Amino acid sequence: MGIGIVITSGKGGVGKTTTSANLGTALALLGQKVCMVDTDIGLRNLDVVMGLENRIIYDLVDVAEGACRLPQALIKDKRFENLSLLPAAQTKDKSAVSPEQMEEIVTQLKREFDYVIIDCPAGIEQGFRNAVAGADQAIVVTTPEKAAVRDADRIIGLLERERVGMPKLVINRVRSHMMKNGDMLDVEDILDLLAIDLIGVVPDDDYVIKSANQGEPAVMNHESRASIAYRNVARRLLGEAVPLQPLEQKGGVLHKMRKFFGLK
Amino acid sequence: MTTVKSKVTIKGTKDGLVFFMDDACSFDELLEDVREKIEHSHQQILSGPLIRVSIKLGKRYCSPEQQEQLTQIIRQKGNLVIHTIEADVITREEAFAERLKSQFSIQVNTVRSGQVLEFDGDLLLLGDVNPGGTVRSTGSIYVLGNLRGYAHAGISGDTQVIIAAAVMSPTQLRIADVISKPGEEWTNQSGGTEFAYLENETMLVAKMNYLSRIRPDLGSKKREG
Numbered sequence: 250m251g252i253g254i255v256i257t258s259g260k261g262g263v264g265k266t267t268t269s270a271n272l273g274t275a276l277a278l279l280g281q282k283v284c285m286v287d288t289d290i291g292l293r294n295l296d297v298v299m300g301l302e303n304r305i306i307y308d309l310v311d312v313a314e315g316a317c318r319l320p321q322a323l324i325k326d327k328r329f330e331n332l333s334l335l336p337a338a339q340t341k342d343k344s345a346v347s348p349e350q351m352e353e354i355v356t357q358l359k360r361e362f363d364y365v366i367i368d369c370p371a372g373i374e375q376g377f378r379n380a381v382a383g384a385d386q387a388i389v390v391t392t393p394e395k396a397a398v399r400d401a402d403r404i405i406g407l408l409e410r411e412r413v414g415m416p417k418l419v420i421n422r423v424r425s426h427m428m429k430n431g432d433m434l435d436v437e438d439i440l441d442l443l444a445i446d447l448i449g450v451v452p453d454d455d456y457v458i459k460s461a462n463q464g465e466p467a468v469m470n471h472e473s474r475a476s477i478a479y480r481n482v483a484r485r486l487l488g489e490a491v492p493l494q495p496l497e498q499k500g501g502v503l504h505k506m507r508k509f510f511g512l513k
Numbered sequence: 514m515t516t517v518k519s520k521v522t523i524k525g526t527k528d529g530l531v532f533f534m535d536d537a538c539s540f541d542e543l544l545e546d547v548r549e550k551i552e553h554s555h556q557q558i559l560s561g562p563l564i565r566v567s568i569k570l571g572k573r574y575c576s577p578e579q580q581e582q583l584t585q586i587i588r589q590k591g592n593l594v595i596h597t598i599e600a601d602v603i604t605r606e607e608a609f610a611e612r613l614k615s616q617f618s619i620q621v622n623t624v625r626s627g628q629v630l631e632f633d634g635d636l637l638l639l640g641d642v643n644p645g646g647t648v649r650s651t652g653s654i655y656v657l658g659n660l661r662g663y664a665h666a667g668i669s670g671d672t673q674v675i676i677a678a679a680v681m682s683p684t685q686l687r688i689a690d691v692i693s694k695p696g697e698e699w700t701n702q703s704g705g706t707e708f709a710y711l712e713n714e715t716m717l718v719a720k721m722n723y724l725s726r727i728r729p730d731l732g733s734k735k736r737e738g
Contacts, residue, residue: 399626402643406625442643442661444623 259400261371275483300464348382355383449482529565536571
């Protein structure tokens with residue numbers, strides 16, 4: 250029996266879908282059987298970020314309504330043999346699926362896969378309740394902004410009432426120089442407020458935007474700093490003790506040598 | 514036998530029937546009269562659709578067994594549903610338990626954004642109040658953690674209550690009707706253990722060691738009730 254993990258945040262635009270795509274792919278690269286489920290009915294994105302949009306035939310609502318069988322709706326990612334996607338419908342809205350139906354679908358998927366990554370829509374309404382219904386664990390994504398942290402706090406409060414246990418935290422889009430200057434909330438402040446376990450700090454990286462536009466999850470690249478951070482999140486999820494990456498930009502030996510020779 | 518004053522008065526309200534019980538006669542007399550009314554004299558009004566019944570015992574104390582006896586008689590009529598049984602008197606034990614309950618409660622959790630914790634009496638919270646979270650109580654509020662959200666003490670108007678926090682950095686504080694936020698009458702001095710109180714309808718914040726001077730009777734008042 251696999252594990253259902255919901256990726257949620259409350260606030261929109263903090264990187265739930267990006268985190269889902271990259272964490273799902275990273276787990277698949279580590280040899281796990283992974284299915285990603287997009288529950289953002291009406292505003293589906295995960296298929297676009299994964300570059301699988303043109304392969305959608307059936308979707309989550311079709312499965313819930315019984316228009317097709319669950320395996321028919323799953324899109325197998327040809328790049329990674331372990332990875333599948335259950336896309337959301339684009340034409341309906343969140344009320345097209347009930348929490349009971351979601352729980353049933355995720356339970357079925359857990360028999361087949363090691364990890365079911367559930368991408369949650371923004372907000373705390375039905376879409377959120379649907380996404381949480383089948384999950385065993387939760388990962389809360391936030392950025393170092395007051396508004397995002399406030400919403401993350403609200404979501405953690407709501408998750409406490411569900412059976413997902415203590416959620417884990419991913420701090421996304423961290424700009425180290427702003428944190429250092431005190432212009433941005435720093436990791437310590439956020440952890441002090443939210444009081445949950447940190448599972449990853451992902452630096453702000455242009456490559457993430459580029460890769461999403463190309464339909465290739467950033468973790469496929471081995472150089473990108475965000476990619477390394479996401480792969481570390483996946484390894485921590487599997488129980489490995491991976492230290493946090495230093496946030497400094499290009500702090501390597503080579504950089505220091507170049508600086509020494511005035512090459513900058 | 515001449516007519517004596519009825520022991521039970523039945524009145525109709527929009528929520529159903531109210532039985533007012535005489536509290537000067539003996540309990541047996543009362544039972545007798547209830548039985549008489551239910552079984553004989555008031556047949557018309559006591560039949561028909563389901564009716565909610567409230568029983569007012571006045572200044573008579575009825576043990577649970579006695580209440581059960583009354584209930585039994587009234588239940589004979591299938592359409593009468595007993596909703597409440599109220600008396601103006603309670604036992605010493607009940608009064609004591611009630612007082613304890615409303616006086617002081619300890620809560621162990623973090624009040625997160627969007628959550629509201631509300632209590633009757635004084636509240637000791639072992640945990641943080643995060644921004645966007647709210648704590649309200651009729652008495653004082655003591656937070657053994659970081660108070661970053663909203664706290665409202667004395668919600669029913671008590672101006673003698675205080676709000677104390679191990680780390681005082683609230684979004685807004687209210688005591689009775691007075692609303693205040695950091696930077697108005699007071700500023701975050703140390704972020705240490707402080708308490709807020711009212712003086713001449715103005716909210717002030719002081720270090721915890723001033724409490725004994727400002728509210729010396731805060732503790733003893735509670736013990737005496």
